[in-house]
Amino acid sequence: MRTERLSGLLVAAAALALVACGGVGSGTSSNPTPTANVGSGQLQGAGATFPEPFYTRAFYAYNQKYPQVSVNYQAIGSGGGIQQFTKGTVDFGASDVPMTATEIAGAGGDSTLVQLPTTIGVEAIAYNLPSVTKLQLDGTTLANIYLGTVKKWNDPAIAALNSGVSLPSTDITVVHRSDSSGTSYGFTDYLSKVSPDWKSKVGVGKAVSWPAGIGGAQNAGVGQAVKTTEGAIGYVELAYVIQSQLQYAYLKNSAGKYLQATVGGATAAAASLTGVSPTNFSITNAPGSAAYPIVSYSWVIVKIDQADATKGKALVNLWKWVVTDGQSNGKDLQYATLPKEAQDFATAQLKKVTAAGKPILS
Numbered sequence: 070m071r072t073e074r075l076s077g078l079l080v081a082a083a084a085l086a087l088v089a090c091g092g093v094g095s096g097t098s099s100n101p102t103p104t105a106n107v108g109s110g111q112l113q114g115a116g117a118t119f120p121e122p123f124y125t126r127a128f129y130a131y132n133q134k135y136p137q138v139s140v141n142y143q144a145i146g147s148g149g150g151i152q153q154f155t156k157g158t159v160d161f162g163a164s165d166v167p168m169t170a171t172e173i174a175g176a177g178g179d180s181t182l183v184q185l186p187t188t189i190g191v192e193a194i195a196y197n198l199p200s201v202t203k204l205q206l207d208g209t210t211l212a213n214i215y216l217g218t219v220k221k222w223n224d225p226a227i228a229a230l231n232s233g234v235s236l237p238s239t240d241i242t243v244v245h246r247s248d249s250s251g252t253s254y255g256f257t258d259y260l261s262k263v264s265p266d267w268k269s270k271v272g273v274g275k276a277v278s279w280p281a282g283i284g285g286a287q288n289a290g291v292g293q294a295v296k297t298t299e300g301a302i303g304y305v306e307l308a309y310v311i312q313s314q315l316q317y318a319y320l321k322n323s324a325g326k327y328l329q330a331t332v333g334g335a336t337a338a339a340a341s342l343t344g345v346s347p348t349n350f351s352i353t354n355a356p357g358s359a360a361y362p363i364v365s366y367s368w369v370i371v372k373i374d375q376a377d378a379t380k381g382k383a384l385v386n387l388w389k390w391v392v393t394d395g396q397s398n399g400k401d402l403q404y405a406t407l408p409k410e411a412q413d414f415a416t417a418q419l420k421k422v423t424a425a426g427k428p429i430l431s
Contacts, residue, residue, distance in 0.1 A: 107387075112383060120188050122312075165368065166275060181373055189366055201237075242300050243283070243302060247284025291303040335405035338352045371388070
């Protein structure tokens, strides 16, 4: 159970559970549109925990608008989402990093699926030092903490970035994801850009060989480990950090500015990339004084050939709404709105999805 979820999200999640069980219908919606030609059925999805709060709220809002469509989403991590999609046990998979060429081949090949960006999330560097109300870190020092070469909070490398701050001699407890995770991909992608040592010794991936620390399952597991362990540090999706009321550091960006994770910082980072696609998606360590360094797109994977035309129509129309009008559901949950270019790309991908050989979207 994610006890750190905002009460508002708990309400939304409970309502969504009712949807999944058939407990919400046209009689509960203030403005249902049960006759709209958006398809129907219960959709099954699995994958990334990073966007789960946004998806939970968006799916509930969509069901209130179209009671004939409900969604059961299992947040099991990006790696798990790709596995379930490949096995064909879900209608869509969700991952914070697009599928690799090997993963695409295992799922039937590039001609059998589409991948579309759905939201933009921010990774905060959470820490637990009650006596330190403001902590500044740069990429090199953060990498060295995760490499295990900076072991105490009063290490000279950290002290040099925090003039006038009384840092404790507490041991640093490094916390990382224990599951295959797009959040880990974004974090290691950033560290590889700012630390040659990290790039050569560990590299980038959803699952890497961590040189130091303890593992936590999903964003909630890492957040909980940081919250309950004085001296801990971890990378956690911003929504979970805010909901759990965790401390989080100011991180030095590529322009030399120390910034906390914010939606505005994510928007600025996303604006630096043109031509977003499954092969051009990294927005970590983006240029610009307003860009926060650890930001990433989240993605959804859909089969092109939909065997069930009615359900396929429901799937495509759901995601078309999520990547356009539905973006408003993420703003107060710490998710940045997709840039117009990314929305257009996502919609173009959905137009490739067919039923009986014909495009579902015109």
